[in-house]
Amino acid sequence: MLTASASKQEPVRKLRTLFISDVHLGSKAAKTDYLLDFLRHHEAETIILVGDIVDGWRLKRSWYWPQRCNDVVQKLLRKGRKGARIIYVPGNHDEFLRDFPGVHFGGIEVAQRYLHRGADGRTYLVLHGDEFDVVVRNARVLAYLGDWAYDMAIAINIGLAAIRRRLGMPYWSFSSWAKLQVKHAVNFIGEFQKVVAEEARRHDAQGVICGHIHHAVIEDIDDIRYINTGDWVESCTAIAEHYDGTMELITWHQMRGDALDRMGEGEKIPARRLAQRAAA
Numbered sequence: 001m002l003t004a005s006a007s008k009q010e011p012v013r014k015l016r017t018l019f020i021s022d023v024h025l026g027s028k029a030a031k032t033d034y035l036l037d038f039l040r041h042h043e044a045e046t047i048i049l050v051g052d053i054v055d056g057w058r059l060k061r062s063w064y065w066p067q068r069c070n071d072v073v074q075k076l077l078r079k080g081r082k083g084a085r086i087i088y089v090p091g092n093h094d095e096f097l098r099d100f101p102g103v104h105f106g107g108i109e110v111a112q113r114y115l116h117r118g119a120d121g122r123t124y125l126v127l128h129g130d131e132f133d134v135v136v137r138n139a140r141v142l143a144y145l146g147d148w149a150y151d152m153a154i155a156i157n158i159g160l161a162a163i164r165r166r167l168g169m170p171y172w173s174f175s176s177w178a179k180l181q182v183k184h185a186v187n188f189i190g191e192f193q194k195v196v197a198e199e200a201r202r203h204d205a206q207g208v209i210c211g212h213i214h215h216a217v218i219e220d221i222d223d224i225r226y227i228n229t230g231d232w233v234e235s236c237t238a239i240a241e242h243y244d245g246t247m248e249l250i251t252w253h254q255m256r257g258d259a260l261d262r263m264g265e266g267e268k269i270p271a272r273r274l275a276q277r278a279a280a
Contacts, residue, residue, distance in 0.1 A: 012042065013042050013240070019239040020045070021211025022211045025055060028064060029104045041085070080108060092128075114127075116209065121245070122245065123204045132199070133213075193221060196226065201234045214233070216228050237250060
């Protein structure tokens with residue numbers, strides 16, 4: 001179990017910018033405990049939420065909003081009150097926010113897209129990326145069916161994770177593995193990256209930061225730095241910009257190791273304690 005004393009032993013990392021996407025609050029697959037732990041250990045001058053933070057699609061189908069979802073929201077709002085600039089670039093699952101560009105609520109700025117100037121002078125186009133997903137853009141019914149299939153893969157994840165914990169094995173994502181075994185999925189990821197990189201080039205940006213496809217990576221595509229923030233339903237990843245402009249892909253499972261893998265259903269932090277930590 002992740003205890004308060006164990007949490008305090010970990011130093012808080014000071015960063016220039018944090019990029020987080022695809023949390024899917026409102027989905028049972030959202031790893032809110034992991035995200036709260038991550039946010040406790042990272043402080044940044046600017047936090048950019050790169051879409052699908054709230055899963056409006058699932059909430060429309062069936063309301064699911066446990067206390068841990070509130071804790072994540074409150075933790076972000078508290079960081080804003082303490083001086084962090086928070087920018088929210090909506091995705092397709094939280095597209096309702098796209099009707100309110102420029103609106104500030106609780107210190108959070110909503111923007112359709114955002115141009116981020118790195119400490120090293122590199123300019124990044126920040127967007128969620130769903131507008132380049134042909135299925136989402138042109139065939140909403142098919143997109144919902146794909147979303148349902150993804151839910152099934154996540155459900156398998158949860159069962160396998162419980163079994164692996166009992167066997168003392170580390171976390172492993174079935175859905176991530178399955179996605180990368182399907183030739184069409186691998187081809188889609190490659191084409192998605194090329195198209196998004198080209199969009200950055202059209203905006204005279206030297207890089208692009210996006211989410212949407214739940215595939216975290218930092219790589220160069222010709223002259224464009226392509227960065228995908230990943231997600232918080234499978235891989236628990238985020239992108240950190242250091243004060244020299246260096247971009248780091250953080251995989252929280254790897255950094256926290258067994259402390260998080262042992263957080264099984266019977267070992268999760270009680271909701272009241274999470275709420276107290278979220279206020280910290």
